Amino acid sequence: MDSGRFGHMTSLAAQHQDTGIPAVKLTSRGDLTGFLMQLTATIGADSYMLVAILHDQDKSDARILASNWIYDAIELAGHQLIANLATSALAVAPGIRPRGIVTAHAPALGSVLSGEEAKLLHVLGHCEIYALKLNVGRQRLFILFSAAVPGQIDIGALMKAQVECCYALSQAPALVAAASMQDPLSDRERECLFWVSEGKTTDEVAVILGVSSNTVNSYITHAIRKFSASNRAMAVATAIRSGII
Amino acid sequence: MTQTAAAKAADVLLGVRRNPFGANVPGSETHPAVTIPDAVRRCRWIAVDINATGFGLFLVSPSMERARLVPCFDSDYPRVSLHTKFVSGSNGEDLVQHTRVSSLPCWWSSDARSASATTLPALDWAGRISPLVPDSSGIAFPVYAERGQCGLVIFYGTDISLPQAQLHEIHARCFALFSAVAVMRPGDSGKVPSISKRELECLKLTANGFTSEDIAKLLKLSVHTANQYLTNTTQKLNAVNRMHAVAKALRMGLIE
Numbered sequence: 399m400d401s402g403r404f405g406h407m408t409s410l411a412a413q414h415q416d417t418g419i420p421a422v423k424l425t426s427r428g429d430l431t432g433f434l435m436q437l438t439a440t441i442g443a444d445s446y447m448l449v450a451i452l453h454d455q456d457k458s459d460a461r462i463l464a465s466n467w468i469y470d471a472i473e474l475a476g477h478q479l480i481a482n483l484a485t486s487a488l489a490v491a492p493g494i495r496p497r498g499i500v501t502a503h504a505p506a507l508g509s510v511l512s513g514e515e516a517k518l519l520h521v522l523g524h525c526e527i528y529a530l531k532l533n534v535g536r537q538r539l540f541i542l543f544s545a546a547v548p549g550q551i552d553i554g555a556l557m558k559a560q561v562e563c564c565y566a567l568s569q570a571p572a573l574v575a576a577a578s579m580q581d582p583l584s585d586r587e588r589e590c591l592f593w594v595s596e597g598k599t600t601d602e603v604a605v606i607l608g609v610s611s612n613t614v615n616s617y618i619t620h621a622i623r624k625f626s627a628s629n630r631a632m633a634v635a636t637a638i639r640s641g642i643i
Numbered sequence: 644m645t646q647t648a649a650a651k652a653a654d655v656l657l658g659v660r661r662n663p664f665g666a667n668v669p670g671s672e673t674h675p676a677v678t679i680p681d682a683v684r685r686c687r688w689i690a691v692d693i694n695a696t697g698f699g700l701f702l703v704s705p706s707m708e709r710a711r712l713v714p715c716f717d718s719d720y721p722r723v724s725l726h727t728k729f730v731s732g733s734n735g736e737d738l739v740q741h742t743r744v745s746s747l748p749c750w751w752s753s754d755a756r757s758a759s760a761t762t763l764p765a766l767d768w769a770g771r772i773s774p775l776v777p778d779s780s781g782i783a784f785p786v787y788a789e790r791g792q793c794g795l796v797i798f799y800g801t802d803i804s805l806p807q808a809q810l811h812e813i814h815a816r817c818f819a820l821f822s823a824v825a826v827m828r829p830g831d832s833g834k835v836p837s838i839s840k841r842e843l844e845c846l847k848l849t850a851n852g853f854t855s856e857d858i859a860k861l862l863k864l865s866v867h868t869a870n871q872y873l874t875n876t877t878q879k880l881n882a883v884n885r886m887h888a889v890a891k892a893l894r895m896g897l898i899e
Contacts, residue, residue, distance in 0.1 A: 491788070491789070491818055491819070492814070492818040492819070493815035493817070493818035493819030493822075494819055494822075533746050533785075534744075534746060535742065535744035535745050535746060535785070536787065536793050557812075557815055558811040558812065560815070561811040561812075561815050564746040565747055567746075568745040568746045571744060571745070595886060595887065595890035596887060596890070597883035597887025597890075599884075627852055628852035628853075630886055631885055631889050632850065632851060632852030634850075634886050634889055634890050635850035635851070635852075635889050635893060638791065638890060638894065639899075641790070641791030643791070
């Protein structure tokens with residue numbers, strides 16, 4: 399899937415000079431680090447952290463894809479705190495003006511950070527943190543930028559950097575897929591679950607897909623088992639939450 | 644107020660609205676477009692800023708079965724433009740595949756002498772595709788919203804002016820526009836049905852895999868009451884069953 403189901407785009411790029419050759423091509427983790435370091439410097443931030451969030455029932459966990467946070471900061475903060483930061487209401491999609499979390503004023507943001515956690519981040523030099531949502535195709539990632547001095551990050555540049563990250567990571571689907579969540583469902587299972595989410599009954603799905611009702615039930619049972627869900631409604635909810643359907 | 648002063652004031656106002664990167668006014672573009680006509684108007688602002696003559700917003704179905712783009716609205720709203728008919732046909736199929744895996748913009752140009760034919764190839768990040776509409780030029784921006792929805796905002800025109808420095812901003816505005824559109828459903832005017840706290844609670848628990856019996860026990864209700872709450876929500880959301888109601892509520896962002 400990585401080198402292009404969008405085949406003619408790459409092949410045309412090879413033939414013509416005028417095809418808008420990408421600004422950077424990320425092929426290794428080293429390239430990714432270099433790109434993020436440069437971007438961090440451009441917007442006036444000190445640290446970055448690129449994370450994927452894995453949904454497990456009502457809990458979420460962060461998987462770090464790239465970061466220049468010091469080891470102790472990650473250990474002390476913990477993945478749960480990082481997941482909370484990334485998925486808080488303060489994390490915005492491209493095109494929406496982001497708001498920073500100033501860790502010195504943490505009590506005002508009680509729901510995102512506890513006082514203790516805020517103090518910890520402050521001591522570790524993450525005095526102002528911005529959480530941004532990224533899209534690499536349908537894949538959702540998050541990036542945190544932080545600075546040691548509040549107000550140091552240029553918001554205009556930050557919003558531009560957010561889109562730039564989406565672009566650069568779209569150039570490196572292999573890097574993203576390798577480290578982030580995998581879609582556990584087969585094409586058929588996903589289709590069945592999609593139609594269930596549209597309110598179709600087993601019999602209706604069977605007609606739509608042209609298979610027997612027993613087959614549909616078995617696909618859905620598999621999907622439920624793969625998500626370790628307890629019933630259909632939960633399987634549908636889990637699939638929507640993780641952006642699979 | 645003199646005419647020039649009025650023009651200047653309007654310019655400031657529009658400038659703020661049109662330029663979220665430079666704007667210092669919170670909530671300028673974050674203010675949601677609540678109806679399709681609002682969204683069309685917002686899309687027209689973007690089109691004007693890049694000197695495009697037409698535009699269209701399309702949805703990519705989450706179902707792999709459906710390989711074509713689903714039109715949402717275009718510059719001829721409430722009618723449907725000819726461009727839209729081409730794009731939502733087989734011409735758009737490759738773009739559907741692209742949008743599912745990559746956020747990079749795509750452009751095409753079939754008239755070498757047009758201004759677009761010099762502007763678009765100069766863009767970093769944007770890739771060339773075969774023409775979506777015969778004898779035209781244009782650029783397509785993949786966009787995504789909260790609940791995994793995905794789509795494309797496409798601009799057409801022979802004189803598109805889009806400097807590299809503006810590419811990110813224009814794309815970001817398309818993102819913001821799409822997230823406003825994604826919470827609407829065709830046919831509803833953007834109003835969220837009023838669902839009570841108790842009903843939402845039941846729906847949330849259903850989404851987390853609880854049965855009516857579990858919910859009744861947990862919320863200290865009778866099973867009948869729990870079922871009644873769920874039936875109410877299903878009706879209010881215009882859904883056909885519980886699974887549908889859960890899916891709709893999640894996609895609309897009523898529950899997390």
